Amino acid sequence: MILTRIEASGFRNLEGFSEFGAGLNIFYGDNAQGKTNWLEAIYVLGNTKSFRTSQVRECISFGANECLLRGETLRGTVEKQLQVLVAESSKELYVNGKREAVIRYIGNLDVFVFSLEEMSVIRGEPKERRRFIDRGVVSQTPAFLNTLSRYNQVIKQKNRLLAEASKSNSPERFYNQVEAWNEQLIDLGAAIHDGRRDYVERLNLVLDENDHGRAIFGAERINLRYKSQLEGKGDIDRYSELFRERLALRLRTEVAAGHSLLGPHRDDLEILADNREVARYGSAGQQRSALLLLDLAQVSIYTSTYEESPVLLIDDIDAELDRGRIEALLSEIEGQAQTFVSTSRRAIADRYKDRASVYWVDRGRAIVDSGSGKGNIEPSESERSREHTRSAGDELEQEILSDG
Amino acid sequence: MLDYAEPVTKLIDELKRLPGVGHKSAQRLAFYILRADRAETERLVEAINEVKEKIISCSVCNNITDVDPCRYCSNPARDRRIILVVEEPYNLVTIEKTREYKGLYHVLHGALSPIRGIGPDELKIKNLFERLRVEEVEEIILATNPNTEGEATANYLSKLLKPLGMRVTRIAMGVPVGSDLEYADEVTMHKALANRHEI
Numbered sequence: 001m002i003l004t005r006i007e008a009s010g011f012r013n014l015e016g017f018s019e020f021g022a023g024l025n026i027f028y029g030d031n032a033q034g035k036t037n038w039l040e041a042i043y044v045l046g047n048t049k050s051f052r053t054s055q056v057r058e059c060i061s062f063g064a065n066e067c068l069l070r071g072e073t074l075r076g077t078v079e080k081q082l083q084v085l086v087a088e089s090s091k092e093l094y095v096n097g098k099r100e101a102v103i104r105y106i107g108n109l110d111v112f113v114f115s116l117e118e119m120s121v122i123r124g125e126p127k128e129r130r131r132f133i134d135r136g137v138v139s140q141t142p143a144f145l146n147t148l149s150r151y152n153q154v155i156k157q158k159n160r161l162l163a164e165a166s167k168s169n170s171p172e173r174f175y176n177q178v179e180a181w182n183e184q185l186i187d188l189g190a191a192i193h194d195g196r197r198d199y200v201e202r203l204n205l206v207l208d209e210n211d212h213g214r215a216i217f218g219a220e221r222i223n224l225r226y227k228s229q230l231e232g233k234g235d236i237d238r239y240s241e242l243f244r245e246r247l248a249l250r251l252r253t254e255v256a257a258g259h260s261l262l263g264p265h266r267d268d269l270e271i272l273a274d275n276r277e278v279a280r281y282g283s284a285g286q287q288r289s290a291l292l293l294l295d296l297a298q299v300s301i302y303t304s305t306y307e308e309s310p311v312l313l314i315d316d317i318d319a320e321l322d323r324g325r326i327e328a329l330l331s332e333i334e335g336q337a338q339t340f341v342s343t344s345r346r347a348i349a350d351r352y353k354d355r356a357s358v359y360w361v362d363r364g365r366a367i368v369d370s371g372s373g374k375g376n377i378e379p380s381e382s383e384r385s386r387e388h389t390r391s392a393g394d395e396l397e398q399e400i401l402s403d404g
Numbered sequence: 405m406l407d408y409a410e411p412v413t414k415l416i417d418e419l420k421r422l423p424g425v426g427h428k429s430a431q432r433l434a435f436y437i438l439r440a441d442r443a444e445t446e447r448l449v450e451a452i453n454e455v456k457e458k459i460i461s462c463s464v465c466n467n468i469t470d471v472d473p474c475r476y477c478s479n480p481a482r483d484r485r486i487i488l489v490v491e492e493p494y495n496l497v498t499i500e501k502t503r504e505y506k507g508l509y510h511v512l513h514g515a516l517s518p519i520r521g522i523g524p525d526e527l528k529i530k531n532l533f534e535r536l537r538v539e540e541v542e543e544i545i546l547a548t549n550p551n552t553e554g555e556a557t558a559n560y561l562s563k564l565l566k567p568l569g570m571r572v573t574r575i576a577m578g579v580p581v582g583s584d585l586e587y588a589d590e591v592t593m594h595k596a597l598a599n600r601h602e603i
Contacts, residue, residue, distance in 0.1 A: 143589035150591065153552045160518035177516065177524065180560035184552060191590045 001109060002338040003042060003311055004079075006071040010064035011044075012037040013364035020338070021357035024330060027342045028349040028369075029361035035342035038359075038366055039113070039313045042340060045071045045084055046109035046311065048093060048102060051117070056086055073109050075308070082108055110302070114295045115315035121294070122279050122287045126268035130196075133226075133269060136298055137199045140305060144195055151188040151265070154181055159259045166258030175251060182247045185263060190240035192264045193228060200226040200269065206297040220273035220286060222293045229266040288320040292329060299337065309337035317341045318348060412438065464535065466511040466528045468493045476509055483507045485542040487535070489561065491515050491549055499547065507545075510535070515553040516560060524560065536568060543571040550577050 007017035013034045027035040036052070040059065043051050050056050060067045066087040073080045082105075083094035093105040120128040137144045158181040165174035207223050234242040246262055247254075254261050271278050271290055278290045303309050312333060317326055326348065333339050334355070343349065349358045349369065358369035406413045412434060419430040437445055461467070462474035469475065476482060486507030490496050496509050512527045535541070544565055548554035558574055565572045578596025579588045588596065 141590070143587065143593075146589035147591055150552055150589075154556075157516075157518050157552065157556065164518060176563055177518075177556075177560060180516065180556045180563060183559040184555050187591055187594070191594070195590065 001075045004072045010067035015364040018366040024356035025340045026358045033361045034364040035361045045069045046111035051113045110310040113313040129269040133196045137195045163258045165255045171255045193239045197226045203297045206300045225270040227268045284320045312339040314341045488545040515557040517553045547575045
């Protein structure tokens with residue numbers, strides 16, 4: 001699928017429209033001119049959410065009441081017109097001028113973003129990694145979101161109950177109730193554990209194929225290991241039996257602790273480069289390439305599932321990636337998927353101008369580059385450290401994916 | 405100064421206490437009442453007073469009723485060997501509408517929810533066990549809602565009931581009729597598969 005055109009009004013600082021090529025499209029320009037805003041507009045048009053904020057209404061530009069994005073997509077020979085209208089408390093979606101429910105709208109333009117905010121998957125808390133896997137599982141099995149949401153509800157209820165029990169003079173009065181909640185926890189927890197483990201296995205298969213990492217970046221071999229909290233406590237392949245056994249064994253401990261100690265909300269994902277934990281031993285550049293390899297693996301799973309390429313966004317491509325790795329990444333993607341890249345370096349735009357459509361972004365306008373001389377612009381400190389909110393997800397999904 | 409004269413403000417404030425009624429709806433309802441015939445408003449007042457005076461909870465099954473025991477509990481045609489447990493009186497009405505079920509009921513008036521401060525003592529569980537002591541019950545059907553709270557309640561009750569020796573069943577769960585398999589989650593699908601039957 002490709003996006004041939006997008007038009008924005010009332011969306012951050014964007015002005016006018018842009019028409020795109022089927023391959024590589026590069027936005028470059030000074031800081032705070034709107035490069036990332038164009039990527040964000042494409043993301044919102046496809047996914048109806050933003051990757052920079054959990055509240056898409058924050059995209060409405062100052063002084064406007066609503067923002068409107070209109071785009072044209074092409075899949076094979078099928079053209080479609082998509083439209084997203086965001087107001088303070090509403091979001092309307094249209095396909096070919098007809099209003100659609102979100103479930104019918106999604107899937108017309110699937111957009112994946114590779115951005116620096118995602119580095120928290122490598123460097124951040126385990127919950128960031130669980131969210132990363134969960135997003136992947138949800139993209140394969142949308143109903144997984146429902147399972148996660150029910151699991152989180154049960155954990156919340158159980159935590160409240162355990163807190164109450166721990167303060168009580170006769171905590172054993174609560175055992176029956178805790179067990180009643182545990183029954184559901186076992187079913188839901190096993191579905192989550194198994195779903196995540198299967199997905200991680202699929203990612204590993206892709207990463208192993210042709211030794212993906214080495215082939216692209218000439219360096220590390222990346223693979224993953226889903227690290228269940230119950231590992232080493234018994235037969236992990238029969239998760240629900242093991243989970244039941246452990247919950248029974250630790251009932252008293254949980255009651256004494258006053259909160260849930262067991263379950264997949266305590267699991268983690270190990271990301272290994274040449275069998276060493278990349279978060280601990282990898283350089284910044286290695287960490288960013290590891291993340292890109294994971295992202296590419298997710299895209300590859302998407303492509304093989306749906307037999308179609310999604311649209312890719314790479315925000316701030318030069319951040320933490322050297323010239324060689326940028327070249328390797330773009331060559332890997334070339335010809336596979338329509339890709340939008342933002343950079344503040346003129347040199348990158350220049351280097352690819354024969355293979356890409358290049359847009360100079362100035363005060364919100366994307367101007368097709370005619371090769372006029374702009375200086376070599378380095379990203380400033382403020383641009384690097386600009387504050388971003390968490391990536392992806394509308395409010396509900398945000399809450400669900402972030403676990404209890 | 406108040407936006408409206410005191411009696412109107414009072415009425416709006418009282419209406420706002422009702423579930424699902426916000427400020428705007430309360431205002432609209434208040435003005436409707438203000439303009440309505442005296443006879444109409446009196447009927448409303450009377451209806452409210454009547455439910456408060458005449459409706460009581462059945463001393464056997466806790467269903468809302470105007471006679472005690474309620475019409476289900478006192479009906480000799482109903483099968484006294486089966487008790488179906490529901491959360492709310494309106495759940496009972498839904499089941500009754502099917503005309504398939506001929507046994508007795510028990511209304512819990514809620515479901516376990518530690519977050520909302522509802523434990524077993526807040527539910528009408530005690531008099532269920534009193535009934536079991538007096539009556540010859542062969543089966544208990546747990547028909548609490550298929551959400552997390554209803555499930556926990558059913559699990560809790562079954563833990564207590566099973567040792568008493570009667571048959572304890574849970575209503576079947578799975579894909580809803582008239583829906584699409586695409587929208588069923590793994591756990592629902594898992595339940596639907598586990599409860600599958602020959603056709």
